[in-house]
Amino acid sequence: MSDTPDSVVRTYIQTHRAAFLADLADWLRIPSVSAHPDHDADVRRSADWLAAKLKETGFPVTEIWDTPGAPAVFAEWPSEDPEAPTVLVYGHHDVQPAAREDGWHTDPFEPVVRDGRMYARGAADDKGQVFFHTLGVRAHLAATGRTAPAVHLKLLVEGEEESGSPHFRALAEERAGRLAADVVIVSDTGMWSADTPTVCTGMRGLADCEIELYGPDQDIHSGSFGGAVPNPATVAARLVAALHDEHERVTVPGFYDGVAELTEAERALIAELPFDEEEWLRTAKSHGTLGEAGFSTLERVWARPTAEVNGIGGGYQGPGGKTIIPSSAQLKLSFRLVAGQDPDRIERSVRDWAEARIPAGIRHKISFGAATRPCLTPLDHPALQSLVRAMGRAFGQKIRFTREGGSGPAADLQDVLGAPVLFLGISVPSDGWHAPNEKVELDLLLKGVETTAHLWSELGAAPGPGTGPAR
């Protein structure tokens, strides 16, 4: 009996597994934190490391693309079939901040493998999920006997995703010709669970906002002046409290304008998933649910826009007390957006709303980072069907559908390139994105490798260029 492509892929992956994981660990040792200028050199080192590794993998074109911020990595491996569709894989090589004292059991930048998991900042978000494309394309070649992939394969791995991708849209516009693709594969999401493989069909967008509030020119005595002058910490708190009504709906005027409401069919697909709220709460490390009235927990995180306070600070936070009216306070807010919401309009609405609520005597500064647009893939898209088949071969199971509450710059690629966006992610909710002790499940990581090995064949073999209308 001759080997099937599926068994060749599996054997190839098993043979190269150890080297693949050792390489990934090397990359994870680079603390490519884009949010902090102290790590600028590390982010660049991470880009250089990845470009070199992609070259070693066989990509004939590997380039570092500088931006006004952190560099991106671009790689290209054309198919030998000029009629083959062009696929652009998107990921990022920067990571969230992490420090041992945040609650990590081990150094966040010294990967540790334990119980079939690799623990490190970026293990799942997103280095692990970018890295499976290296072994994946090699396994694809081994299984198909090709010397180049069945699709024109491009990779774009940016360095500022964790900082809101401030220069990503400009980069995509400037390099639109090089990036042109029939379909975009976003390799920066998750799936339901190890037992229930899923394809993600949409991500929320993100608008983040910092509000600085200035009251007295310095901290002043709360006895001598308390009760008679505005307190910036109180104003900060009142802004946060005013963000939601008693149904946990966001009160900013116009916030829900244009929101793509869930259809009954979409609600039914979500309700089909084996959702266990107790288990979800354990994953969320939370002790209760709270959210917009009229929606389930999954609907709240996948399909509803939100406003969250990520940080608040003002006045004395040390041990003991200090009876002051603080001189200043600050808020970091983020708004998750869903299809139909326009980040620019949200920014204007939030500014107007906040400014109207800041009393005389409190000066303020409101800053918004670069927004990330929401996006959504139609369930009937042919390329989505190819992805479902490739995952089905890797996992040997029915593939279901989810969405992702997090955000990525996928919608910018959809806009700029006019190409539909698919989400291929193998991370599971317990992976701890942005949290201490982030990890990736090694078995799932290798299923990701296997999926990509099949995906290029599925997309290459699909009738037409595997595209369809974006929405």
Place this chain on the structure above:
Amino acid sequence: MSDTPDSVVRTYIQTHRAAFLADLADWLRIPSVSAHPDHDADVRRSADWLAAKLKETGFPVTEIWDTPGAPAVFAEWPSEDPEAPTVLVYGHHDVQPAAREDGWHTDPFEPVVRDGRMYARGAADDKGQVFFHTLGVRAHLAATGRTAPAVHLKLLVEGEEESGSPHFRALAEERAGRLAADVVIVSDTGMWSADTPTVCTGMRGLADCEIELYGPDQDIHSGSFGGAVPNPATVAARLVAALHDEHERVTVPGFYDGVAELTEAERALIAELPFDEEEWLRTAKSHGTLGEAGFSTLERVWARPTAEVNGIGGGYQGPGGKTIIPSSAQLKLSFRLVAGQDPDRIERSVRDWAEARIPAGIRHKISFGAATRPCLTPLDHPALQSLVRAMGRAFGQKIRFTREGGSGPAADLQDVLGAPVLFLGISVPSDGWHAPNEKVELDLLLKGVETTAHLWSELGAAPGPGTGPAR
């Protein structure tokens, strides 16, 4: 023409001024910050320094009184006249925290004299105002030809006032026999201005509260979980926002129960003062007024109870953004209380109010420090009239009446000793209590010395023991 007692006092003070200021500067160099355990040894050093200085001044009894917290200093100098009234002076030798980076122009613990002012943490609050009793009693003896004061003079200088005097009441109860007095002089307040000398007739009380709120077991991703679990920073903000209604009245049920409302006569005395709101705002380093509807700014800070947030913190406060739901948040609140309010009842009311507002899924811890009671001296009290006369001799002006928005443990002494409390303070609002660049006006400091030199004569000469009913 022979020297009058007043001119002898003035000459004596001028002669000893330089040594007095040099000694005060030595004391101010000891960073006796009671709020932080790192400074425990400094607080003890401050007590030892003061006890030695009082002994050198001539007090035949000087003792360090240990408490479970920071030590107090007690000193006693009996009159030769057994019938003389007994006066207990109260002050404190601990200071608020201070760090150069808070906005100090010079080291807060290296006193600098510039333009007739001495700048240092504690210069006004309260070391300067304790220290004028050393030179004051010597000037009193010089002017009267006595070898002991005209009153039985006692000093109690505690070491935990800036931490809410947690052990003061117990100390006063335990040592009530030693502390017994006909009248208490609190040397820890201020007056209207350099041009308008005043006597303070009341202080607000203080109840301070820390609320810790715990949500997820660690910071979690605001994309993956945002909108579906309670956010402790949001809960903290909602508590602060709910503290006041739209009239800036405190909403905690029962908060205003028993409040001694201002009489029309008291409101008229307050309205007599040359109040300039623009100037007051400059002193408050604030850019607007805001407070309880129906009351003037002075009434708000002197005679109305308040709730202020002294500190709030939760989540990411560093540079850039971090899209998390924070694991915890904390609030430091303080409540200023006026005569008629009971700190114990306020504590119970605030606990009940807060607990009812914390949603399921958020664990909490609410801690109260030791409360400080409010107090108020009757305007017609004979000892108050003696104080007004002594100040009138020192300042050569009509003495008016104020209150003090700040808090001190005076009411505990009133309760425990059954003695009325008078306030002798020479600090002015621009002295910057609890703020960077705290200072004391040297001319006023010496008027304080002069006032005490006369006060012991005035009280000693008053008909009866100079007491009257406390209220």
